[in-house]
Amino acid sequence: MSCLRFNKKDTRSERKKKDPLAPIRDVWDWFERKRKPGHVTFYNSTKNGVDGIKNATRLFVQEKVEAVTHGELHKHPGRCMFGRISRLQNSETRTSIFKWEECPFGFHKECFFRIGRHLVRRSNxxxxxxxxxxxxxxxxxxxxxxxxxxxRPSSCPPSGEELPSKTLKMSAAPAPATSTSELKSTGNEEWLFRRRVILDRFISDINNIQPNIHGTFT
Structure with a gap:
């Protein structure tokens, strides 16, 4: 967890008291800077595994970002890897959903990367x-x-609210429709200091990136 600056156990408690949300801010600020419209990083599907990730191509696209037909991979300066969907083929307008087919805790996580109020209003x-x-x-x-x-609409894949309570406790990731009391019962801020960083409904861990990750979205 060096990328979150919480790798020293002897000072972790003290830093947690000062700012329990520091890990979220650190990663999210970086992610926001990387996702500005026009800058697109393509996964090199011609190579396998780590080689394909290392040789990703960064391009500037004049069109809207959702017009790209490949999945993206953004590497954090530490151990985190962010996956991203840019656009569906044939200019389709339905919501793009990026799915993790395999997760450390045995369930799917999905994340909606097209950030905007219109998406909330249109697709609920x-x-x-x-x-x-x-x-x-x-x-x-x-x-x-x-x-x-x-x-969530019935057309969406299963999300966090359908996970067993034991699984939620392991990951400590607040699910949609999770009440404040349920969040506190799963460890409250404890999840901020786990090795696998969880942002919303998204797990990022460079050791769990699959070579065929660009083919797992629907």
């Missing part, structure tokens, strides 16, 4: 930005019950 699906704000509010105990995100 809260975006990653929405979940980040909600996660921080839940951790600080400032989120009211009325602000819990609406139920």
């Amino acid at each position: 699906i809260p975006t990653m930005s929405h979940y980040l704000k909600e996660t921080i509010a839940l951790t600080l105990g400032t989120l009211g019950a009325k602000k819990v995100p609406s139920k």
Whole structure:
């Protein structure tokens, strides 16, 4: 967890008291800088495994970012790897969903990378930005019950609210429709210091990136 600056156990408790949300801010600020429109990193599908990731090509696209037909991989300056979907082929307008076929805890995680209010209104699906704000509010105990995100459409893959309580405790990832009391019972801020960093409904761990990750989206 060196990328989160929480790798020293002897000072972890002290730093946690000063700013329990420091790991979230550190990674999210970097992610926001990398996802600006026009800058696209393509996974090199002609090579396998780590070689394909190391030889990713970074391009500038004048069109909208959702017009790209490949999955993206963004590498954090530490041990984290961010996967991203840019665009569906044939200019299709349905929501792009990136799915992890294999996860450390045995369940799927999905993340919506097309951040914008129009997506929430059109598809009734809260975006990653929405979940980040909600996660921080839940951790600080400032989120009211009325602000819990609406139920996902039936066409979406299974999400966190359907996971067993034991699994949620292992990952400590706040799921959609998770109440404040449920969040506290799963360890509250403990999840910030685990080796596998969890942002919203997204697990990022460079050791668990699959070679064929660019082919796992629907």
